[in-house]
Amino acid sequence: MKLAVFVSDFKLTYDTLDRLKADKLGIIFVANGVYHATTKENGEASSLLNKTLNLYALSEDIQTRGMKDADVDKRVRVVNYSDVVDLIFNEYDKLAWI
Amino acid sequence: MGDVKLAFVVQKPQYKGETSRLAITHAIAYQTVEILLEDGDTVTPTLCFVGEGVLGLQKGQKAMDLYEVTSTETHLKNCLLVDLDVLVCKEDLAKYGISEDMMPDAEDMGADKKIKVAPFSEIQKAMEDAKHILFF
Numbered sequence: 001m002k003l004a005v006f007v008s009d010f011k012l013t014y015d016t017l018d019r020l021k022a023d024k025l026g027i028i029f030v031a032n033g034v035y036h037a038t039t040k041e042n043g044e045a046s047s048l049l050n051k052t053l054n055l056y057a058l059s060e061d062i063q064t065r066g067m068k069d070a071d072v073d074k075r076v077r078v079v080n081y082s083d084v085v086d087l088i089f090n091e092y093d094k095l096a097w098i
Numbered sequence: 099m100g101d102v103k104l105a106f107v108v109q110k111p112q113y114k115g116e117t118s119r120l121a122i123t124h125a126i127a128y129q130t131v132e133i134l135l136e137d138g139d140t141v142t143p144t145l146c147f148v149g150e151g152v153l154g155l156q157k158g159q160k161a162m163d164l165y166e167v168t169s170t171e172t173h174l175k176n177c178l179l180v181d182l183d184v185l186v187c188k189e190d191l192a193k194y195g196i197s198e199d200m201m202p203d204a205e206d207m208g209a210d211k212k213i214k215v216a217p218f219s220e221i222q223k224a225m226e227d228a229k230h231i232l233f234f
Contacts, residue, residue: 008114010111010150010153011150031113031114032111032114039195040194040195041194043195060165061113063160064113064161064164065111065153065159066156066157066158066171068158
C-alpha cells in the first residue's frame, strides 16, 4: 500500500501516525501541519521528519502563516497545489487525512 | 457592575479551525458592548496567547493573497488599533524560536499600542484578575 497522510495539525497526530504502516509512506504537511516542517520545539525538529524520506509541505499554507519556503527543513520538499495533485494521482494509491 | 475584566486565551494555532480567530474578533468586539451597558460600566478584555497559540503571530501572513481570507495579522493590528492589551507568553515564544521582531505592530495604522511579550506569570495574573476566562 502506498499511503499519503495529510497532517493538518501541529499536535495530536503522533499516535495514529506511529501505527500506520505502508510500503511507501508520504507525509504531506498542510494547514497547521506545516509547523512540523518549519518550527523547532525547544530546538528540536518534529519527530515526524524522521518517519519517512517522503516529506512534503504545502507552500501556500507556509506563506499564509507568515513563514517562507526557505524556513522549511531541508528534508522536506516544498510543493504547491498542482504538485499535490500530481502526488495524489501518480505516487500514492490511498490517502488519509489526520 | 463597574469594570468587568475578560481574559481571552488563545492556545491553538490559527486558520485550521475558526475558534482561535474568534477569540481575537470577540475581544475586539468589546467596544460594541458599551451600548448595552449602564453609564459607568465598562468591559476590559485582555487577549493572551499561550502554547501553540503563539504560532499564529508571525508577520507577513499571505492569507488574503492565497486564500482570500483576512489574516490573523490584520486582526491583531486591529486589536492594537483599539488599544486592546495583547499579551504573548515569553516562555512559549522561546520554545518555538519566535523572536519579538517576528511579530507585527500596527504603527502603519497609527496605533501606539504594541504586543506585549510577558512571562506566563503575568498572563496567569490577567486570568486571575478576570471575571470570566475564555479559552480558544
